[in-house]
Amino acid sequence: MEPILEDLEQAEGLAALQAASEAIRNHYRIDHVVYHWVDSAGDQYGCGTYSDDWRDRYLEHNYLRIDPVILGCFQRFHPVDWKRLDWSSKPARTFQAEAIEHGVGNQGFSVPIRGPNGQFALFTVSHSCDDETWAEWTEAHRRDLILIAHTFNEKALDFEPDRAPEQSQSLSPREVDAMTFLAMGYSRAQVADTLSISEHTLRVYIESARFKLGAMNTTHAVARAMSRGLIVV
Amino acid sequence: MEPILEDLEQAEGLAALQAASEAIRNHYRIDHVVYHWVDSAGDQYGCGTYSDDWRDRYLEHNYLRIDPVILGCFQRFHPVDWKRLDWSSKPARTFQAEAIEHGVGNQGFSVPIRGPNGQFALFTVSHSCDDETWAEWTEAHRRDLILIAHTFNEKALDFEPDRAPEQSQSLSPREVDAMTFLAMGYSRAQVADTLSISEHTLRVYIESARFKLGAMNTTHAVARAMSRGLIVV
DNA sequence: TTTCCCCTCCCCAGAAATAGCGAGGGCGAG
DNA sequence: CTCGCCCTCGCTATTTCTGGGGAGGGGAAA
Numbered sequence: 001m002e003p004i005l006e007d008l009e010q011a012e013g014l015a016a017l018q019a020a021s022e023a024i025r026n027h028y029r030i031d032h033v034v035y036h037w038v039d040s041a042g043d044q045y046g047c048g049t050y051s052d053d054w055r056d057r058y059l060e061h062n063y064l065r066i067d068p069v070i071l072g073c074f075q076r077f078h079p080v081d082w083k084r085l086d087w088s089s090k091p092a093r094t095f096q097a098e099a100i101e102h103g104v105g106n107q108g109f110s111v112p113i114r115g116p117n118g119q120f121a122l123f124t125v126s127h128s129c130d131d132e133t134w135a136e137w138t139e140a141h142r143r144d145l146i147l148i149a150h151t152f153n154e155k156a157l158d159f160e161p162d163r164a165p166e167q168s169q170s171l172s173p174r175e176v177d178a179m180t181f182l183a184m185g186y187s188r189a190q191v192a193d194t195l196s197i198s199e200h201t202l203r204v205y206i207e208s209a210r211f212k213l214g215a216m217n218t219t220h221a222v223a224r225a226m227s228r229g230l231i232v233v
Numbered sequence: 234m235e236p237i238l239e240d241l242e243q244a245e246g247l248a249a250l251q252a253a254s255e256a257i258r259n260h261y262r263i264d265h266v267v268y269h270w271v272d273s274a275g276d277q278y279g280c281g282t283y284s285d286d287w288r289d290r291y292l293e294h295n296y297l298r299i300d301p302v303i304l305g306c307f308q309r310f311h312p313v314d315w316k317r318l319d320w321s322s323k324p325a326r327t328f329q330a331e332a333i334e335h336g337v338g339n340q341g342f343s344v345p346i347r348g349p350n351g352q353f354a355l356f357t358v359s360h361s362c363d364d365e366t367w368a369e370w371t372e373a374h375r376r377d378l379i380l381i382a383h384t385f386n387e388k389a390l391d392f393e394p395d396r397a398p399e400q401s402q403s404l405s406p407r408e409v410d411a412m413t414f415l416a417m418g419y420s421r422a423q424v425a426d427t428l429s430i431s432e433h434t435l436r437v438y439i440e441s442a443r444f445k446l447g448a449m450n451t452t453h454a455v456a457r458a459m460s461r462g463l464i465v466v
Numbered sequence: 467t468t469t470c471c472c473c474t475c476c477c478c479a480g481a482a483a484t485a486g487c488g489a490g491g492g493c494g495a496g
Numbered sequence: 497c498t499c500g501c502c503c504t505c506g507c508t509a510t511t512t513c514t515g516g517g518g519a520g521g522g523g524a525a526a
Contacts, residue, residue, distance in 0.1 A: 185449035185450060200476060201473075
């Protein structure tokens with residue numbers, strides 16, 4: 001795998017990443033290699049070997065919200081085999097059937113990668129084969145895949161500087177307190193009481209936090225603070 | 234490095250991780266190897282080769298809040314050399330002087346690792362040597378360190394299942410829609426309009442979602458849905 | 467020293483969310 | 497065929513939040 005990783009490290013530009021996906025696919029003789037990025041604003045970016053057809057359909061139907069790979073990896077720390085995800089819900093099964101119809105393999109292995117400010121990326125390999133073959137293959141290349149995933153992500157960020165240092169406006173300590181307790185379900189009165197300040201003062205914090213975060217209301221502000229990693233609940 | 238990683242993969246129990254840190258240190262002939270975890274509640278956990286003295290001092294003074302390694306890596310995606318961090322602030326310099334006094338090397342390399350729910354871990358190696366030697370060393374072992382960091386984190390999570398996110402009750406599609414749009418800052422009226430349902434119906438979804446999530450109000454429900462990965466914003 | 471941000475407090479009116487009651491049809495599992 | 501869950505809609509009253517004002521002190525950086 002060494003030369004594959006070195007090639008990837010040398011890649012320049014997004015087109016090169018696309019080529020790298022294909023090189024990885026050919027090297028490992030698997031069906032698909034995909035890198036998928038989800039922004040804290042909900043924007044998506046991807047590159048890989050899926051058909052244009054499937055990619056367009058995925059975006060058009062906003063499958064992001066039902067794709068068990070995304071949903072499952074979003075809750076996980078570690079790389080995961082698709083078999084271990086939850087495919088039981090009806091939309092998930094429909095999605096799965098449709099994916100296979102569009103050439104996505106029945107087996108898959110995805111590496112979640114997280115960054116600051118709620119940035120989330122997924123590096124996936126997929127293939128059509130039986131369970132045993134797949135288990136052997138993933139076991140053999142697990143380490144490679146982790147390294148490739150991280151290198152891939154690093155490269156993708158290099159070429160899209162907008163995505164990386166999205167230096168979000170930071171919150172003052174009191175603003176963080178306010179957002180945190182609100183995210184914990186406290187009402188304004190309770191938060192004010194907890195922080196031993198007047199409710200009016202608290203409101204100023206909430207408002208300034210909302211302003212800094214470009215949020216339309218308190219719920220929005222809390223959601224943004226969370227997805228940017230400014231507060232942890 | 235292979236045997237080191239295999240040993241790590243075989244490790245059982247927290248004591249074994251402590252031993253693994255020391256094994257890694259000896260293998261690479263460096264001063265320190267440290268794994269540091271920051272919990273969603275602000276709790277910390279760590280293991281490694283720092284002296285008890287320094288570790289206690291770090292915890293006692295809550296250095297977490299001024300440590301440039303933590304602060305810097307928290308804003309970063311990729312592994313980073315300590316030289317590239319911001320040591321300019323006064324507390325940071327004080328901290329640095331104190332760290333070196335307690336045996337922490339003048340050089341360091343840290344791998345940030347993120348999980349769902351704002352979980353954050355850091356795997357660090359540190360050494361005392363000149364810049365050039367360190368640059369060569371990190372360049373040569375960069376890949377190893379990334380893999381070791383992830384394996385280390387995986388092991389640490391295995392032994393502390395509390396830390397892994399629990400599988401929570403799932404939301405119905407409409408509830409997910411409701412939570413998602415609310416997290417995007419829409420008011421109830423706007424969400425109802427967007428979903429083309431009456432505001433009252435929407436309210437039923439919000440309430441049932443709130444009930445399922447054990448949340449006290451809408452903001453709380455959205456926060457919980459986000460931190461459990463039930464919605465993606 | 468001035469400027470900027472942070473923290474703290476106050477009033478008021480209108481908009482929005484919450485809490486409680488109700489109703490009916492559809493669809494899948496047991 | 498129930499039972500439970502999901503989706504849809506109605507009303508009223510109360511509580512809470514939001515959006516405008518305004519004021520002063522402290523601390524850090526320039």
